[in-house]
Amino acid sequence: MEELADFLEKRGVVASYRAKQITDWIYKKRVASFDAMTDLPNELRTDLAAEFEAPKTEVVRVLGSKDATQKFLFRLRDQNLIESVLIPASPALYGQPSDRRTICVSSQVGCAYGCKFCASGLEGFSRNLDAAEMVQQLIAVEQNSGEKIDNVVFMGMGEPLANLKNLLRAIRIINAPWGLGIGARHITVSTSGLAPQIRELANEPTQFRLALSLHGATDEVRGQIMPVNRRYPLKVLLEACDYYVAKKRRMTFEYILIAGVNDTDEQAHELAKIARRLSAKINLIPYNTVEGLDWSRPPRARQEKFQSILRNHGVVATLRREKGHDIAAACGQLRLHTKRAERGSSVIDSDTAAKTAKGLIKNNAALFKRLS
Ligand code: SAH
Ligand code: SF4
Numbered sequence: 001m002e003e004l005a006d007f008l009e010k011r012g013v014v015a016s017y018r019a020k021q022i023t024d025w026i027y028k029k030r031v032a033s034f035d036a037m038t039d040l041p042n043e044l045r046t047d048l049a050a051e052f053e054a055p056k057t058e059v060v061r062v063l064g065s066k067d068a069t070q071k072f073l074f075r076l077r078d079q080n081l082i083e084s085v086l087i088p089a090s091p092a093l094y095g096q097p098s099d100r101r102t103i104c105v106s107s108q109v110g111c112a113y114g115c116k117f118c119a120s121g122l123e124g125f126s127r128n129l130d131a132a133e134m135v136q137q138l139i140a141v142e143q144n145s146g147e148k149i150d151n152v153v154f155m156g157m158g159e160p161l162a163n164l165k166n167l168l169r170a171i172r173i174i175n176a177p178w179g180l181g182i183g184a185r186h187i188t189v190s191t192s193g194l195a196p197q198i199r200e201l202a203n204e205p206t207q208f209r210l211a212l213s214l215h216g217a218t219d220e221v222r223g224q225i226m227p228v229n230r231r232y233p234l235k236v237l238l239e240a241c242d243y244y245v246a247k248k249r250r251m252t253f254e255y256i257l258i259a260g261v262n263d264t265d266e267q268a269h270e271l272a273k274i275a276r277r278l279s280a281k282i283n284l285i286p287y288n289t290v291e292g293l294d295w296s297r298p299p300r301a302r303q304e305k306f307q308s309i310l311r312n313h314g315v316v317a318t319l320r321r322e323k324g325h326d327i328a329a330a331c332g333q334l335r336l337h338t339k340r341a342e343r344g345s346s347v348i349d350s351d352t353a354a355k356t357a358k359g360l361i362k363n364n365a366a367l368f369k370r371l372s
Pocket of ligand 1: 117119154157158190212213215256288
């Protein structure tokens with residue numbers, strides 16, 4: 001808004017009035033061109049069109065899962081592919097019924113952090129998304145699904161804190177009353193644990209939530225699956241978290257349960273210690289299998305045992321009921337399928353993009369067989 005007002009002022013336009021009109025057109029009425037802003041003077045529309053670009057995020061595919069989680073694959077203006085997931089109201093998110101529609105947003109094309117279990121890291125890192133490309137995921141998903149989104153998690157592809165400047169800009173737009181107007185408490189950023197940026201966030205005024213992907217309660221276990229742990233081992237990371245929690249607010253831990261890797265009783269006891277130190281709540285997430293990777297989720301009984309150990313320590317721990325397994329909803333998977341298919345020149349039916357998610361449910365199994 002301030003940047004827009006600056007731009008207008010330099011042209012001698014009544015900045016505050018026009019800036020509000022323009023942001024209304026973009027974020028409330030959601031037009032995709034300056035020509036459509038019919039109550040602006042022609043000359044201003046031409047000026048705006050010369051200076052700014054309208055977004056060019058194309059929906060390439062929409063997949064719907066049995067529990068109505070929908071996955072969107074977008075092609076950006078430079079042909080890069082990114083994904084968003086729409087998680088509907090009512091099925092239990094984090095183990096509790098939710099009346100919120102949540103979008104899982106990507107912050108980068110690929111990811112440089114190479115966690116061993118994650119599809120996003122498999123093809124390496126291409127580039128940061130700009131703020132518009134993050135905000136546009138919400139707008140495109142709302143348009144395409146007809147749903148109003150009221151909860152945002154930066155848990156798609158990429159490491160949001162490695163793209164901090166653009167992330168904060170996107171969050172400001174998503175949060176602002178003149179933007180998408182989603183309350184800061186309904187915006188969550190997930191990080192693999194970039195300690196310096198966590199400290200930086202402690203001093204950031206916007207009150208969004210922070211989730212830390214822990215996935216291991218000792219350096220030995222965490223280091224096995226998350227290379228970032230070598231750069232910021234638990235001691236360094238947890239000190240940054242202490243600072244964040246003291247300055248700002250509590251954080252949540254994400255803990256994927258991977259069979260035979262981080263699901264032992266010992267890890268649960270260690271995890272409880274860390275959670276108590278930071279008064280953190282824990283979301284346990286059964287691992288979503290990724291094609292080509294050997295990791296798997298523990299049996300339900302083991303998941304529940306792990307949760308009960310945490311609870312016995314007085315820690316709040318939810319076990320996420322899984323969603324989207326059948327549409328490759330684990331971060332980065334759909335893009336990986338599609339990229340591999342395109343490289344292998346197997347044809348992706350162009351009608352696919354136009355079909356509704358509902359129709360696609362039936363085709364999913366066959367489609368993925370073909371793509372892989
Ligand atoms: N880079 C950030 C945010 C994106 S990943 C981060 O790592 O936190 C969002 C979450 O999805 C992380 O907790 C990540 O560990 C988890 N995740 C990645 N691959 C997964 C998989 N196959 N199954 C379940 N969770 C997965
Ligand atoms: Fe990157 Fe997060 Fe995936 Fe790790 S889990 S590779 S940090 S997206």
